[in-house]
Amino acid sequence: MKRSNIVFTALLLPVDYLMLVLAGVAAYFIRTSALVSQWRPVFFVIDLPFSEYLILVLTVAAFWLVVFALNGLYEMGRRIKFIEEFFKIVIASSAGLMVIIIYIFIRGALFNSRFIVLAAWVLAIIFVFFGRLALQFIRRYLVGNRDYGIERVLVIGNDKVTGELVKEIENSPGIGMRLVAQIPAVDMEAVRRIVNQAEVDEVLLGEINGSSQNILELINFCQERRIDFKFVPNLFQAMTANLEIDALGGVPVIEMKRTALDGWGRIAKRTIDIFFSTILLIIFSPIMAIIALAVKLDSGGPVIYKNLRVGPKQGFKVYKFRSFYFKYCTGEDCPNSQEADAFENRLIKEKSIRRGPVYKIGDDPRRTRIGRFLEKWSLDELPQFWNVLRGEMSLVGPRPHMPKEVSQYQKHQMKVFNIKPGITGLGQISGRSDIDFEDEAKLDIYYIENWSSGLDIKIMFKTPFVVLFGRHKS
Numbered sequence: 112m113k114r115s116n117i118v119f120t121a122l123l124l125p126v127d128y129l130m131l132v133l134a135g136v137a138a139y140f141i142r143t144s145a146l147v148s149q150w151r152p153v154f155f156v157i158d159l160p161f162s163e164y165l166i167l168v169l170t171v172a173a174f175w176l177v178v179f180a181l182n183g184l185y186e187m188g189r190r191i192k193f194i195e196e197f198f199k200i201v202i203a204s205s206a207g208l209m210v211i212i213i214y215i216f217i218r219g220a221l222f223n224s225r226f227i228v229l230a231a232w233v234l235a236i237i238f239v240f241f242g243r244l245a246l247q248f249i250r251r252y253l254v255g256n257r258d259y260g261i262e263r264v265l266v267i268g269n270d271k272v273t274g275e276l277v278k279e280i281e282n283s284p285g286i287g288m289r290l291v292a293q294i295p296a297v298d299m300e301a302v303r304r305i306v307n308q309a310e311v312d313e314v315l316l317g318e319i320n321g322s323s324q325n326i327l328e329l330i331n332f333c334q335e336r337r338i339d340f341k342f343v344p345n346l347f348q349a350m351t352a353n354l355e356i357d358a359l360g361g362v363p364v365i366e367m368k369r370t371a372l373d374g375w376g377r378i379a380k381r382t383i384d385i386f387f388s389t390i391l392l393i394i395f396s397p398i399m400a401i402i403a404l405a406v407k408l409d410s411g412g413p414v415i416y417k418n419l420r421v422g423p424k425q426g427f428k429v430y431k432f433r434s435f436y437f438k439y440c441t442g443e444d445c446p447n448s449q450e451a452d453a454f455e456n457r458l459i460k461e462k463s464i465r466r467g468p469v470y471k472i473g474d475d476p477r478r479t480r481i482g483r484f485l486e487k488w489s490l491d492e493l494p495q496f497w498n499v500l501r502g503e504m505s506l507v508g509p510r511p512h513m514p515k516e517v518s519q520y521q522k523h524q525m526k527v528f529n530i531k532p533g534i535t536g537l538g539q540i541s542g543r544s545d546i547d548f549e550d551e552a553k554l555d556i557y558y559i560e561n562w563s564s565g566l567d568i569k570i571m572f573k574t575p576f577v578v579l580f581g582r583h584k585s
Contacts, residue, residue, distance in 0.1 A: 273317030412437030434482025467548030468519030508533025
């Protein structure tokens with residue numbers, strides 16, 4: 112691991128500690144300020160003077176660093192985006208707050224100012240995030256202007272995924288990587304020549320298309336030269352990420368679990384689905400009423416379109432606001448289903464802009480004026496919260512697909528049915544309808560194998576930003 116990664120990860124500890132202490136101190140002075148005390152008189156200062164309060168803050172801040180560490184905020188070498196880091200800070204700070212509240216409850220009271228507790232929580236999130244943001248800007252400045260901590264990378268591969276990696280390295284200098292060279296396949300003579308001619312810190316294998324012997328030779332070479340070796344896993348390697356080792360009669364047995372979502376995890380996910388789908392249905396009900404009226408006035412016909420999709424055990428009808436003219440809608444509830452299905456198949460052959468079994472028709476002539484707007488901003492999917500409440504879908508999961516799409520799946524792609532489909536998911540926030548289905552399946556399988564409540568929360572919070580500021584459906 113590069114020294115710069117170690118240095119900046121280590122710096123997070125004192126920076127976070129300082130920000131937490133400043134947040135606690137700021138909460139105290141805000142509470143005792145004339146502006147707030149006029150609104151709510153201060154009674155606790157006599158029992159808890161600032162000197163004792165500061166000792167308490169210094170102690171609590173140290174405890175919060177432990178909570179931050181348990182939530183993965185000090186993982187070495189892992190690059191995470193600002194939005195992901197922000198929500199990790201929110202989750203970790205909330206966990207720390209809950210422990211403090213429980214402690215206060217058990218002890219009776221450390222002090223009786225709920226304002227300070229809540230203000231310190233909010234300020235801790237803000238201060239810690241901006242402290243880390245400042246540290247990241249310093250690091251990016253040093254990387255971009257002083258070449259501090261640059262990782263010089265040799266990329267091997269010539270496929271689409273490798274091309275995306277190279278583009279990211281070249282277009283994002285702030286990540287601290289510089290492309291030394293790219294070769295199409297594992298060629299040890301070329302690797303040795305490049306390493307001897309230029310300084311190489313890391314070899315990134317994007318496409319595993321060489322023989323096992325060549326790849327093992329490459330790994331051994333990197334170890335001998337103390338060069339970091341990384342590779343992009345293929346689909347099989349992604350599928351085998353979630354293993355559980357047990358013993359049967361003294362013999363070790365490895366179970367390849369279908370998903371990390373099991374036991375209490377399944378209960379927690381269903382509880383979150385019920386809670387949030389209920390809340391969101393209530394919140395969006397006025398908007399949904401307006402949309403229903405607009406759909407009816409725009410093209411007549413039914414407002415809700417029910418389309419058959421494939422679930423883990425059986426098919427179900429997904430609910431959407433109708434975005435097509437009714438004569439083009441397919442399904443048993445539609446009078447022109449056969450003609451509409453034939454027309455759809457023709458459009459798929461002529462105008463689909465996606466590769467693989469899942470199609471995406473560009474400039475779809477079946478779409479109404481309101482339908483184009485609804486599709487662009489994903490408002491047509493709001494009724495799917497009802498599917499979530501019924502238990503047919505989840506808030507987060509693989510995209511639900513139609514039977515004729517599923518009939519063309521390859522065997523390894525069927526693993527996406529190990530869990531319920533979702534309104535949003537890792538594939539949707541990583542490119543929406545712009546990525547090919549094979550790449551989407553890899554992302555979905557990664558999600559299935561590495562599920563956690565934290566990952567669900569991150570995907571849910573990131574989805575609105577992708578809808579508003581990311582790629583939009585045509």
